[in-house]
Structures are given as C-alpha cells and as structure tokens.
Amino acid sequence: MKSILILGASRGLGRALTEAYLAQGQRVIATVRKSEDMAPLQALGAQVLQVDLADPASVSGLAWQLDGKSIALALYVAGVWDGHAAGVPPTQQQFDQVMHSNVLGFMQALPQIAPMVQEAGGVIAAFSSEMSLLGSADESAWLYRVSKAALNMAVASACQQWPGLTLLALDPGWTQTDMGGPGATVPLAESVRGLMNVLTQVQPEDRGSLWRYDGTKTELLGA
Template identity: 35%
Template sequence: MSTYLVTGASRGLGLELARQLQARGDHVIGAVRDPAGADALRATGARIEPLVVDDPASVAALGARLADTPIDVLVNSAGVGGLGRGLPDLTAEELHRYFAVNAVGPVLVTQAVLPSLRAGRLRRVAHLTSLMGSIADNTSGAAYAYRGSKAALNMLNKSMALELGREGFVCVVLNPGWVQTDMGGPHAPTPVADSVRGLLAIVDSLTPERNGRFFHFDGRELPW
C-alpha cells in the first residue's frame, strides 16, 4: 500500500484517480477546494484535505498539516481549461489565472509537501499536463492561456526533475488524452476510467530513466 496525494480530487480525473487507487488498496489524500461538497471523494474512503492551489497560504497550510505524513506519490491534477479569448480580447487576468492554477500551483504544492515526499518510499511526482502544452504539436493556435500555462508546467517539471532527480525522485508530465470530464466535455473520446487506468500504469512504471519525460496516457512519449 502506498500513500498518494491527489489535487483536484473533487471531480474529473482527480476523483477517478482517488477511486481507482482506493479500490486497489492504496491510501489517497484527496485535496479539494470545498471539503463539504466532496461527497463523491468521501465515498471512496480517501482522507480529505482543503486546498486552493492558486492561494499560496492554502498551499503552505496543506504542507504544514501533512508535515508528519509520508507521501509516496504526488499527482497534481487540479487545473483549469478552455479555449479562452483570442489575442485582441485576451486579458492579463485570464493569463495570470491560468498560470497561477496550472503552472505555479503544481510547483508550490510540490515544494510544500517535499518533506513528506522525501519521507515516502517512492519519490514520484506526476503533473497532469496537456498535449495542448506541446509547442511542437501546436498547429491550430488559440488557447493562449491554457497552452502557455501547460507549456510552462512542462518546463517547470523538467527543472524539478533535474534538481530532485539527484535524490532519487522521478517527476513527469502526463497527458490524460481528451477525456469525458467537465473540462473535456461529453464529446471527448476517452472515458475517464480508461484514461486513469493508463495514467496509473505509467505512474506505477516510473523508474529513474523516465525522470523528466512527457507521456500520453497510453504510454507513448510525446513531443515537447
């Protein structure tokens, strides 16, 4: 049994990660914005912790509450999505909000629980990124805030992987595919359970050679 900290565990991929991990006998600490509204997460048996990833005080408080709790794997799933505005209408507020949640948040969460991760047995960090964060794959443009924030997350993970890799950590960015969640919408081709089964197969297979890499949920490596 391993202990997983999963952010964004109220719904979507984070909730399904909690479901599958709890069902196979692992222990999940599910971090959510609104614990009172987290009935679906509560039903999995997970421990519930409050967390607003774009509020540094909330992130630091989570780290303090978990200071004596070893964590084997951190999965940063919390995120905001959407195409957003085109260049003429793009605002600083939109850019800042996406970067705060999708790029700054995962780094600060990892930083806050680093002592707990160091005390764990596996030292694995997985960030849910997107193929839309791939510069090489961007052939259609748009989604400035979302694409930019996920490209930033990819780069931040690379530096984290190089720094923490020296102490045996494996840090990766994972693309869940286009998934049937609130973010992906009903026309997405991939059921959330299938995406999460693939994501967990990758997380389970993380070895030092995979540190710093970018994987699709089916195991393929993706272009930066």
C-alpha cells in the same frame, strides 16, 4: 503505510483516480477546494484536506496538513481550461485564473511535498497535455497551451533541484470530463486505467518526461 496524494480531487480525473486507487485498497489523501466537496470523498474512505491550489495562502499550509506523511505517489491534477484562440488577448483575471491553478499551485506545492515523496522513493507527476508541446502548436486554446508549456518547464527545472526524485508530467488525453467537454475522444475510465498503468511502469530514469495515458513518452529534459 505509504499514501497516494491527489491534489485536485473534487471532480473529473482527480475524483476518478481517487476512487480507483481506493478501490485497490490504497491509502489516499485527496485535496478539494470547497468544504462541501469533502464529505463525498471521506465517505469513500479518503483522507480529505481542504486546499485551494489557486490560492497561495491556502497552498502554503499544505506541508503542515500532511504532517510528514510518507507519500509514494503525488499527482497534481488541478487545472482549469481556457479555450480562447490566439489573437484574443486574455484579461488579467483570465490569465491569473489559468496560471494560478495550472502552474503556480504546482510550483508552490512541489517544494512542500518533494522531501516526503523523495524519502519514500516515490513519484510526483503533474498533469500536462500534448497541447503543451511546441511541435503541436496551433491557434486554439492559446492561454491553456501556454500554461501547460510553463508547467512542463516547471517540471524540467525542478528535476535539477531534486535529482533523486522521480518527477514527470502526464497527458491524460482529451478526456470525457466536464473540462474536456462533450467532444472529448477519450472515455474517462480508459484515461484512468492508462494513467495508472503508466505509473506502475515509471522508473527513475523516466524523470523529466511527458507520459501519455497510452504509454507513449516525450522527453522534456534536453528536448
């Protein structure tokens, strides 16, 4: 049986997607950063791996933990928010925290999981944001926007490395999670339903695109 891999499932969208796919009867492999986050997901029926996606040493063992499993869908959900406006220089610690979680973790995990997903004829999707697009740039969340734009480039570049792999980015909308905050406009359940629906529609020719949870699509390749 093919599995769904959710990288960053401790809380928020990752946790909600894990629960939703398990409710469908899917086999889910979920990663969490802290050991104390493992038991709740295991109780739901997920296979849980402890991987700190912001830590290169931890990510380096991902393929070994997966042990050649057949993966139909891999979602890189992990990410952190930084709301500092443009003109407020991030500290090195802030920069490293955001870029390691939002970009480096994906770039280190992808070469490990891509062969498994490609062999299964599956899909890999990295969680980006509409805020990553140059056409929507403003002064808010400077570092976060930069990190998601870099993630888009990582997706687009990797499409050239693995031409037989359906690789894309997803925009869950401004979702009502701890990271989204109290002003978020998209209910968590609505985002999850939309993302899952989008992922059932994705075709190989959609590789290198950014899909929003409501089904709208922006091309990253050649954009």
